Amino acid sequence: MEQKWVVFYVSSHGFGHMTRSLAVIEEIMKQTSDHVYLVSGAYQNEFARNYLKKFADRMQYKDLKTDIGLVAVQNGLTVDVEETEQQLTPFVASWENIVAEEVVQLKDMSIKCVLTDITPIGALVGERLKLRTIGLSNFTWVEQYEFFHIQQEIIEAFKQAYSQLDLFGEYALALSMESVNCPRKSIGFLSRELDWSKISDLKQQYGHSLFISCGKAVKIDRVHIENYHGTVFTTSGITVTGSDQIIELATDTQDTHNYLAASDLVIAKAGWGTISEAITASKKLVLIERESVLEDTHNIQQLKEDHLAISIKESELASLDISQLEARADRSISLERLNQYSNQQDKVVELLGLK
Template sequence: MPKNKSSLKMSPRQRVISKPRNYVFCYYVSGHGYGHATRVVQVASEILSLTRKHTLYIISNAPQFIFQGAINLGAKYRHALIDAGVQQPRAYTVDRYKTIEDLKTFLENRPEMIDRETAWLKEVKADIVLSDAPFLPCAAAFATGIPSAIVSNFTFDAVYNGLREGDDLDITINRLVEQVVEDYKKSELLIRLPGYIPMPSYSGTQLYPDLNVSVKPKLLNNGCSSVTNHNNRRNVVDVPLVVRKSKTPRDKVLSNLDIPKEIYDTHKILLVSFGGQNLVGIEDWGNPLPNGWIAIVCGDPKIKLPEKFYVCPRDAYIPDLTNAADAVMGKLGYGTCSECIGHKKPFIYVPRPQFIEELGLKRLMEIQGSSVEMPKEHFETGKWKNYILKAYGMPGVCEDVNKRLTHDGGKISAKLLENFLDNRVVTQRKSKNTNGFPLSKGAVAQLSYI
């Protein structure tokens, strides 16, 4: 029976796209802090919400409950140690010696871990590895023969480099970071989130913080964008804010914390997102809050808190609390910053000079939100009042509507990744020597750049 004439006129790309595949995504997530996990939930949920029925695995040593939103949509969780992370005695300090010792031990076990992950990726028939932002999964994907993409605002090679202080430890740091950079170089694509810093494995990103820099896909004559492969040039695509939004009305959120209505109706609310481990000594501070304020503390602290302080459960949905608050206090982490911007809340932060990621996040807050810096000495002695009042007088959001980032970075990332795989299939069928992977115009039409 002769083929339909119209099908004969279709290009190889059109014939493949007319029979779209369902892909297997393997999303590796650092267990260092919850910020990686919370934004991965958003991107993973968007992938699972696409029209096609993709399979998605989340691999992390972060606890499973953080990923529950994506698991509810079908994500499969696998607990595994896949990164060395950073050792932080407190939310705003780094133990550089222990961090580098852990990295050294991790890299000594790298061959065995690569073999383990390669075998598992083959077992689940993975099509792509996503990383936020461990380096080893990029090497495992390369060894398996599949692509990998980093979805993050920073990579850990930059973090480890930021721990150099001009002493003998720097020699070890430089040696170890060389291997970390090489593993990241095996990725084919960087989906760069707002609040980024330079990423040593991607040339061109070192130009930050030049405000004129924006790394964009090259547009072809047909209006499509081009992503090139690992053997030629690796591309950076900037996306808008990936942010979780509140789901529960304010009154219900506060009532569930056993805060009386007559209290939350007559008081301003400070959300303290450090957790209880950083409030040791609070019994000696007096009242650190301005008159007419109460505080909600995240992290279920195991210490006695003073009057006007309330505790939220360990697994509380933080965007609901952020939306219910009038100001937020914490560290410069991606999850906190994005959720403050997304809910128009001013932010009081204690700096972390040893953690280089905060340079990009500080800039993000300056452009897109409102922030006040509090010295750690004032935080640790309860001298909060002036900082809280200063923050409360700020808008919490970029006042120039034309300069605001949109909040659909998760949706755009999901569609971009799906199109990346579609076009990779087409390109591989056409020729092994073809370098360009054209992305459909729709996948990048809404891209915003910071």
């Protein structure tokens, strides 16, 4: 039988795009016999190789800068608009050569479809090969760059690329995405499969715990916590003080989502991946406001309106009273609403017609 491939282009900006894409790939592996050709940044692909090692015989990887995203200022969460634009200009100019090289690589493979989250390169490769091409995201870079008044020429290039999509799998909390003119299918929240045995072991070993993350695309100088006597799990890029029970998870930790699910409270940048992992694990969520970022502001506003999260300002990280935060979360977050959400991971393959 002829070997079928799903080609998947994943943004090389941060890790949130990759972690949610791994949830999709896990289901492709479970529900089909397809192989996956995964294209993303070297750092993201290294994580994927380790996470998907049990499927190594069905995976092929290509290391490639697939996105610029939003460049943050050093040691902060604010977007450096000038630097973002400076990096975007040569990136857009490189698309033609990148797409041509990918077409040569893929032209003799039997490909079922092309997926992209949400790099324009995937859309352009799919169009060039005349293959069914599906976008997966809660936003496109068009509205993100319009918000920052990035050069119109750059925005038009992204619009043109996304216009090649045949279908868009829309995650929960999606922005309006007016530039997407193809049919859409709502997916909801999804995350990687949780290991409940590991979560139980973590709870037994560490007791009450707190999970703090600002993602892997940014670094924070210092987070100081007060009035907390449990364990604090942190991801890389954050220096936390105020507790003698701080466990910094190594950069190559494969299952940060299990540590999140074992925690009583999650404090995080309002990126979609961490939000989805927290919501699907029914965790109380404290989101760090970044008014300069359209996606984060939208996510926070919608989740607060739905009584699924509370928020704090970045400046509050210098002195976080955890006891007060927990009290605020208890008053504002509806556990009844939170428990209504479930992981849609097992439904994504059928929704997108990949079976």
